[in-house]
Amino acid sequence: MAENVTPIGRLLKPHGIKGEMTLLFDRRSYSDIDVSYYFLEIDGIFVPFFVEEIRFTNDTTARVKFEGVDDVATATRYADLRVYLPKESLTVADEETETGWDFFVGYTIIDQTLGNLGVVEAVDNATMNVLFAVKRNNSEYLIPATEDFILEIDEQEKILHVDLPQGLIEESTE
Structure with a gap:
């Protein structure tokens, strides 16, 4: 089945x-x-x-x-x-025909320095700068949705590997 x-x-x-x-x-x-x-x-x-x-x-x-x-x-x-x-x-x-940043809702974001940042819960495209709303445990982050930060997309495992600029996310992501 x-x-x-x-x-x-x-x-x-x-x-x-x-x-x-x-x-x-x-x-x-x-x-x-x-x-x-x-x-x-x-x-x-x-x-x-x-x-x-x-x-x-x-x-x-x-x-x-x-x-x-x-x-x-x-x-x-x-x-x-x-x-x-x-x-x-x-x-x-x-x-x-699936296009746009909404495709990544449900993907886990893994930063090469900080590790697992959480899961994309939503995409905020209310402004010119599109943001991923990412949630992990009790923390929520807004991460810019830009190809500049994306290193690799693993569609099978639903993982987005990124390299975010230092200081964009607080270091205490535990």
Whole structure:
């Protein structure tokens, strides 16, 4: 079954008390796919979860309510799980048309000096200087999204290797 599905995002924390969860899509194009169910991998088995309601909060994030998930305790069991769709639901065109910095939402940023800085939670493009909103533990950073700092992009592992200027991030990233 694993060869028939593609990871398209992950569930974050529950939202509210009625079982709603935040779904973070790996790519903007994945959020455009209209489906009635998603697969969650539970103990190595891909289990379909039918969508009762979905509301988008931005291009890559939605609040999803699955059938049978009606309270915070149940929703919490599924937090941090990867979300999958059947490969036939995806098209090569969707993958090829993905552009922009939003592509890196969900990527881990690793600086060659400071190490793991955290995961790109969002992209702030409200100003001319686009920024990655990066979160690690209880720390949040805004890192300029510029090709000048990028050393390597590992799409398979979802890692962005960077070389940030000294002093841009506080040295205490532990």
